[in-house]
Amino acid sequence: MVCVLVLAAAVGAVAVVLLFRLWVVLRPQDVTPRASLNLLVVAGSGGHTTEILRLVGSLSSAYSPRHYVIADTDEMSANKINSFELDQANRDYNTMCTQYSIHRIPRSREVQQSWLSTVFTTLHSMWLSFPLVHRVKPDLVLCNGPGTCIPICISALLLGILGVKKVIIVYVESICRVETLSMSGKILFHLSDHFIVQWPTLKEKYPKSVYLGRIV
């Protein structure tokens, strides 16, 4: 009986510590000046990849090295990323070759997959995402909504919670989302450092979001 109580108290204490750490990590932080940034980009199927590459294409060469994470079944995104990086390298003779790499994790959710089974497949993706994010230790995670981004962002948060590294999480809601947020958006609205929307209706509904107009 006493053992059960002690165990319950221990679990409770751990939960309190983790929640406190989460609160510390999510608080607005001072901006640290820096010269370059290790960037992790989550690419999803179809339009998600197109949109995110437009955003990455606008960034300076200070955002290097670039680590792209894609679902293991998504060869199309791998091709798009390779073409994109090749174009960037050809265009910018002055800078040294920007390093980039493509990492694959299991897909969290297939299109039209039930939400209940998604919980299990997402946990499976987490199992592989965390070691990846821990190894890369990005300064910044950039994503725009495919299910693949949830385990990655949670892993990035965990790095902060465990005191390993504070990772800045920037989420850009897809241009498709005019009036409502995606499921990933609803989750990451509370867990990201900067949440960007592309239509004024969403800015009105979510005043804490950032609205810069249409950026893709």
Next chain:
Amino acid sequence: MKCLFVTVGTTSFDDLIACVSAHDSLQIIKSLGYNRLILQIGRGTVVPEPFSTESFTLDVYRYKESLKEDLQKADLVISHAGAGSCLETLEKGKPLVVVINEKLMNNHQLELARQLHKEGHLFYCTCSTLPGLLQSMDLSTLKCYPPGQPEKFSAFLDKVVGLQK
């Protein structure tokens, strides 16, 4: 040569492909003056038989490295409501009809189609209303689409990560 390009991006949209390649639709398309129809069918399971006659050609394929060429030669584009397909088409200044896939969960794509239609950049419909729309629409009423500004994103990001010069 007047060309109609139908694209479903990386998705599967059997209803649209079946609708557009049905005999009645082909008659309407021909009557509107088109003599070439290109179907990009993505992951779809409906695969119409391509053919070529003196007056009309039907091409069918799943994917291409880039749709730039086919978009360039199109006089009208019929597309699913995916962001990539819509933006690429509008940025090329091509008239666009978006067909909503009613079988998609939540159907979030409808929001984008509706908004861009409100701004006068495209027409939208469902598979069942497509033939009617093709016959009644006036493409000259469509407005030019101003491109997005990713530089605003990079300026914002540089500031918040501490890279500002």
